[in-house]
Structures are given as structure tokens and as C-alpha cells.
Amino acid sequence: MNRHRHQQAFFVSSAVVASRLRTVMQIAKEISLAAKNAKAIAERAGEKANSFKPITDFIDEMGRETIQLVEEINDQALSVSRSAVEEFRCSDASARFVRATELLGDNERTKVLSEKAEAIRKDAQRQQKEVHQQAMQLLDLLQQIGSCMRASGVISTRSRVEAVTAEEYQESLQVVAETIEKASERIKGIIRDCENTIHHSM
Amino acid sequence: MKETILFDEGYQWIMFGRDPDKPEGIIDTNQFMIKDGNRNVLLDPGGIEIFSSMLACVTRYADPSEISDIFASHQDPDIISSLGLWDRAVPHAKLHAPWLWEGFIRHFGCENIQYCGISDEGGEIELNHTRLQFIPAHYLHASGNYHVYDPEAKILMSGDVGAALEPEGAPMFVEDFDQHVQKMILFHQRWMPSNRAKNDWIRRVRKLNIEIMAPQHGRLFKGDDVKRFLDWFEALEVGTGIKNTARSYA
Numbered sequence: 103m104n105r106h107r108h109q110q111a112f113f114v115s116s117a118v119v120a121s122r123l124r125t126v127m128q129i130a131k132e133i134s135l136a137a138k139n140a141k142a143i144a145e146r147a148g149e150k151a152n153s154f155k156p157i158t159d160f161i162d163e164m165g166r167e168t169i170q171l172v173e174e175i176n177d178q179a180l181s182v183s184r185s186a187v188e189e190f191r192c193s194d195a196s197a198r199f200v201r202a203t204e205l206l207g208d209n210e211r212t213k214v215l216s217e218k219a220e221a222i223r224k225d226a227q228r229q230q231k232e233v234h235q236q237a238m239q240l241l242d243l244l245q246q247i248g249s250c251m252r253a254s255g256v257i258s259t260r261s262r263v264e265a266v267t268a269e270e271y272q273e274s275l276q277v278v279a280e281t282i283e284k285a286s287e288r289i290k291g292i293i294r295d296c297e298n299t300i301h302h303s304m
Numbered sequence: 305m306k307e308t309i310l311f312d313e314g315y316q317w318i319m320f321g322r323d324p325d326k327p328e329g330i331i332d333t334n335q336f337m338i339k340d341g342n343r344n345v346l347l348d349p350g351g352i353e354i355f356s357s358m359l360a361c362v363t364r365y366a367d368p369s370e371i372s373d374i375f376a377s378h379q380d381p382d383i384i385s386s387l388g389l390w391d392r393a394v395p396h397a398k399l400h401a402p403w404l405w406e407g408f409i410r411h412f413g414c415e416n417i418q419y420c421g422i423s424d425e426g427g428e429i430e431l432n433h434t435r436l437q438f439i440p441a442h443y444l445h446a447s448g449n450y451h452v453y454d455p456e457a458k459i460l461m462s463g464d465v466g467a468a469l470e471p472e473g474a475p476m477f478v479e480d481f482d483q484h485v486q487k488m489i490l491f492h493q494r495w496m497p498s499n500r501a502k503n504d505w506i507r508r509v510r511k512l513n514i515e516i517m518a519p520q521h522g523r524l525f526k527g528d529d530v531k532r533f534l535d536w537f538e539a540l541e542v543g544t545g546i547k548n549t550a551r552s553y554a
Contacts, residue, residue, distance in 0.1 A: 198352075198355050198359075202357075202359035204360075205357060206359075206360040209363070209364060211364075
């Protein structure tokens with residue numbers, strides 16, 4: 103019974119992760135937009151923001167990478183959810199075949215039902231392994247976003263430093279740095295929640 | 305689950321029902337099996353919750369590998385929501401069910417069993433000792449609906465027609481028709497939507513030679529009670545839910 107509750111939690115939790123990633127996607131798009139802004143400001147600033155220009159490429163790349171990772175994670179989360187549903191159905195079927203075998207009792211055909219129950223149990227076990235494997239891949243992808251966001255911390259610090267030399271453009275570039283910092287913090291928070299959700303279901 | 309042999313002359317009709325293991329709150333159902341050598345047919349095998357009891361009962365009469373056919377009168381969960389489990393138990397079997405409901409019934413899980421859609425006009429399948437007829441019963445109550453008639457055993461499996469809402473442990477056969485009527489009125493008036501469909505069905509069924517009429521809920525009708533039922537049903541106005549709604553919102 104506990105096993106069933108655990109499995110049910112899993113196919114729900116992976117679907118929950120998929121839904122939370124919509125927000126991450128939105129924030130990643132905000133990062134990309136911030137990168138475009140930063141590029142435009144750096145262009146206008148000319149030589150005054152020379153050292154800032156390469157950073158804008160990093161920010162842009164980080165935004166695109168995050169969007170791509172979110173898409174991958176979304177597919178993976180839905181795939182885990184589907185496999186977990188199948189595992190639940192398999193385990194449920196296995197329990198019902200075992201019950202049928204018990205109800206049949208001592209009968210010449212008990213062996214036939216037992217064999218079927220055993221085959222389904224093995225199916226359920228195989229399915230369970232697959233779910234676990236897929237969940238580990240999901241966690242790995244979530245960690246990749248986490249690493250990406252840690253790098254963004256470095257980028258935003260660097261942005262602040264470089265913005266100082268941009269004279270009248272300093273304020274605008276500071277705003278870009280802040281936007282990126284806040285966006286990465288929000289993503290890190292959501293990713294942590296997602297990781298916890300998956301861990302609790304495993 | 306209680307087992308009752310309805311016919312036993314060269315082949316058997318067996319009824320399973322009154323399941324004490326059934327969880328509370330789900331309607332009691334009658335399931336049927338026709339055991340005819342290597343051809344064994346399950347009629348309206350029931351919902352997921354009674355699957356284990358049903359499989360155990362059926363296996364007492366035949367090896368699962370000998371279940372050749374399943375019939376589903378319509379798409380309701382108490383009729384066939386166990387399909388995904390039968391799909392594992394008897395993957396080689398054929399499912400005879402309304403063509404109209406194929407896309408819906410497949411939601412219960414049907415990866416191995418072959419879905420054989422019954423056309424609107426009805427159909428037949430030949431067993432070793434008899435040829436079962438799928439009698440159209442559209443709109444009684446589902447829009448694509450069939451009953452099974454066995455001309456050898458003279459049994460009509462009548463799906464929801466003749467059904468009654470009974471307390472647990474009710475006898476298998478109607479003993480006093482007049483008393484039984486009270487248990488059928490609501491079911492027929494509210495679940496059956498069309499007087500025209502009802503009368504069309506009665507006209508066709510009166511031509512059949514029926515010894516036992518076996519609904520999917522409640523008691524079975526035997527002998528003269530079959531004719532009594534047809535007369536009572538003919539006089540009953542059905543589809544009363546519309547009137548009730550009209551009164552509530554008038």
C-alpha cells in the first residue's frame with residue numbers, strides 16, 4: 103500500500119516539476135532580453151564599455167542554454183511521469199493478479215495464475231528501474247541548470263565591476279547586472295524546489 | 305463471488321455476482337461466462353474493482369488461455385473498465401463491443417486484445433454448440449448498446465434492461481414480480497432515455513424465445529416473468545430526467 107502511495111507521488115511530482123519549469127522558461131527569456139539590452143547599451147557606449155561587451159555574449163549564451171535545458175528537462179519530466187503512471191498500473195495489475203491467485207486457492211489452474219502474476223510483477227519491477235533511471239537523468243539536467251546559474255553569479259559580479267568604467271552608462275549596465283542576478287536567484291530557488299520534490303518521491 | 309449455473313446442456317452459462325469482496329459504494333454487477341469447450345466467452349466482465357474475484361471465478365471453469373472472446377454491451381466502467389487487466393490475462397482474446405465506442409473503450413487499455421466492433425445492425429459469433437446473436441439495444445441506455453441472445457439456451461443477456469437497484473445479497477431470480485417492480489422503476493425511468501428506442505427493442509425481443517432474461521444488475525427473470533417484464537416496460541414512460549430538470553428550473 104505504501105509502495106502505491108510512493109508511486110502515485112512520483113508521477114504527480116514529475117508532472118509538478120514540468121509545470122514549475124514554465125516559470126523558469128519565462129525567467130530565462132527575461133535573461134535573454136536583458137542580454138540584448140546590455141548589448142544595445144554597450145554598442146551605444148562604444149569604447150567606454152569595451153570591457154563589458156564580451157560579458158553580454160556570455161549572458162546571451164547563458165539565457166539560450168537555460169532555455170534549451172528547460173525544454174529538455176520538461177520532456178524528461180513528462181517522460182518520467184508517463185513511466186511512473188505505467189509503473190503504477192503494472193504494480194496495481196500485479197496486486198490484482200496476486201489477489202486472484204489467493205481467491206482461486208488450491209486449484210489445478212493456480213499455477214497458471216501464479217505465473218501470470220509473477221510475469222506482471224517482473225514487468226512492474228522493470229518499469230520501476232526505468233522510472234528510477236529516468237529520474238536520475240532528470241536530476242542531472244536540473245543540476246546542469248543549477249551550474250549554469252552559479253556561473254551567472256560570477257557574470258553579474260563581473261558586470262558590476264565593468265559597469266563602473268562605463269561613465270554615464272554605468273547606471274544602465276548596473277540595472278542589467280541586477281536583473282541577471284535576481285533572475286538567476288529565482289531560477290536557483292525553483293530548481294532547488296524541483297530537486298527536493300524529486301528526491302522526496304524517490 | 306457467487307456462482308450460478310444458468311444452463312448446462314452440452315455447454316454452460318454461468319453467472320457470477322453478489323461479490324462480498326467488492327468495495328463499498330460501487331454498484332453490484334452480474335457477470336456471465338459461456339463455457340463451450342475451447343470457446344469461452346465473458347459477457348460484461350465488470351469493473352477494475354471486481355477483476356480479481358472475476359479472474360479467480362473464471363479460472364475455476366477454464367484456463368485463461370481458453371478465454372477466446374469478451375463481449376461488452378456498452379462503454380460504462382462497471383461493464384468493462386477492467387479491460388486493461390484482461391488485456392494482460394487473456395491477450396489473445398477478441399473483444400466484441402459497439403463500433404461506436406471503440407475510441408472510448410480503448411481508454412481502459414487494449415494493447416493486445418483485438419477489438420471487433422459490432423455494427424449498428426448487430427452481429428453473431430459462432431461457438432461450438434451455439435451461435436450467439438448480438439441484439440441491438442441502442443439508447444438502452446448507451447447510444448451504442450447490444451444484448452446477447454443464445455437461441456439454444458434461450459437466454460437473453462439484457463445489459464441494463466431489467467436491472468434493479470437491490471440491497472446486498474439479493475436472490476438471483478425474481479420471486480414476486482409485482483414486488484420487484486418498485487426496485488426497477490427509478491433505474492429504467494432515469495437511465496433509459498428514449499421511449500421510441502424502448503418500444504423498438506420490445507418489438508424485436510418479443511419475437512425471441514426467451515427462458516431467462518439476465519440483466520447486468522439485480523435479479524434475473526425466468527419463464528412468465530420475462531413476458532411480465534416486457535409488458536411492464538412497454539407501459540413505462542422513460543427519460544423522465546428531462547421533466548425533473550424542467551420542473552427545477554421553471
